[in-house]
Amino acid sequence: MIPFTIRPTQPAPASLKPGYQVQLDGLRGLAILSVLIHHFEVHMPLWLDWGPVGVRLFFLLSGYLITLSVWKIIQPDLAAGALWKGIGSFHLKRAVRLLPVLYLMLFVGVLMGLPEIQEGFVWHAAFLTNFYTLAQDEWPGAASHLWSLSVQEQFYVFWPFLLIVVPRRILPWTLLGLVLFAFGYRYYCWSTDASVLMRWLMLPGVIDSFAMGSLVACWKSAGQPFSITKGWTRHAWMLAAIAAYCGARVLRLFTFPSESPPAWLAIVESLENFALAWVLLRTVAGWNGWLGALLSNRWLCYIGKISFGLYIFHVLIHVAFSPWLTTFGILDSRARAIILILGTLGVASISWHSMEAPLSALMKRRRTPRKNTSDTAEGNASPTNPHEI
Numbered sequence: 001m002i003p004f005t006i007r008p009t010q011p012a013p014a015s016l017k018p019g020y021q022v023q024l025d026g027l028r029g030l031a032i033l034s035v036l037i038h039h040f041e042v043h044m045p046l047w048l049d050w051g052p053v054g055v056r057l058f059f060l061l062s063g064y065l066i067t068l069s070v071w072k073i074i075q076p077d078l079a080a081g082a083l084w085k086g087i088g089s090f091h092l093k094r095a096v097r098l099l100p101v102l103y104l105m106l107f108v109g110v111l112m113g114l115p116e117i118q119e120g121f122v123w124h125a126a127f128l129t130n131f132y133t134l135a136q137d138e139w140p141g142a143a144s145h146l147w148s149l150s151v152q153e154q155f156y157v158f159w160p161f162l163l164i165v166v167p168r169r170i171l172p173w174t175l176l177g178l179v180l181f182a183f184g185y186r187y188y189c190w191s192t193d194a195s196v197l198m199r200w201l202m203l204p205g206v207i208d209s210f211a212m213g214s215l216v217a218c219w220k221s222a223g224q225p226f227s228i229t230k231g232w233t234r235h236a237w238m239l240a241a242i243a244a245y246c247g248a249r250v251l252r253l254f255t256f257p258s259e260s261p262p263a264w265l266a267i268v269e270s271l272e273n274f275a276l277a278w279v280l281l282r283t284v285a286g287w288n289g290w291l292g293a294l295l296s297n298r299w300l301c302y303i304g305k306i307s308f309g310l311y312i313f314h315v316l317i318h319v320a321f322s323p324w325l326t327t328f329g330i331l332d333s334r335a336r337a338i339i340l341i342l343g344t345l346g347v348a349s350i351s352w353h354s355m356e357a358p359l360s361a362l363m364k365r366r367r368t369p370r371k372n373t374s375d376t377a378e379g380n381a382s383p384t385n386p387h388e389i
Helices: 022-039 051-073 080-111 115-119 121-125 129-136 146-165 168-191 196-201 203-221 231-255 263-285 289-295 298-305 307-327 333-366
Strands: none
Touching (some): 022 051, 022 307, 022 333, 080 146, 129 196, 146 203, 168 203, 203 263, 231 263, 307 333
């Protein structure tokens, strides 16, 4: 048992369901905006280019929320039949959440005549885009962003079995083992000159992000009288996280310009994960002051709530409208990004209100009134407000 837990410092408004943490929506909103800015080709200094970091933050959020969700299923006194029924319900909810939007995007991509979607349709539909990309040994253009969605789904399949097999008391050590394993995997890929796609797009190379998120879930549920939000510990953790992030940013300067960087640079992702885990930990505890106000802002939280649609459709919006922007002489990258973000927000909002939220609400009405459901103790992962990308 990890000897400390998180005490929320900023409770959710009374109008929200118990356990709902609005700041997690705000954090997700920042993550998806960083991805959009990166993919819409706004040229930022390397230390401000947070697109890849935003994707990694999505992984940590999934590790945190899915761990809490699966724990609601695998109660110690639950019969085997009920356990497998709960696992099946968990995967059904993931399918209802992800498949309609994904398949709609793929169908639109086929109608647009995009070869990356037409030729790899079955791979993308089966959440195997990362394997397809590795097999092609090149980014699949308009479908390239689906690699992270594939990794997410592969994590969903693997994680419940890990949590069933590993006793809760040794789970933190198992998660730390996965963190070391991911570093070792990336180190091996670097040292053997394996494809960059092998080390970046496959689950073993990013499993530490999910594991760090799950560690935050362990801290959350540990139940010991310790808080990282007060006293010297708050400053120590903050300084360590800032140092880790700054170290990762500096090391990336040595990574990308070089054709054969040293293998130890595989630690870059580990440092980023540590920094992001601290950010997630503090968000679970609840930010106060201007950061709390920012992460609780209703517009940012709304962006976080519809982030799945934003992620799924943003590349199609880019492909469809960028030529028109060029035709009309809109060449400034910031102006183009603003227009593309607004267009993506419109499409994602329609998707959320017309399809995603109604389907999720339908699943909520159909579920059995058992306490041991796959909803997490954190209201943010409820069927009407899931935090999966």
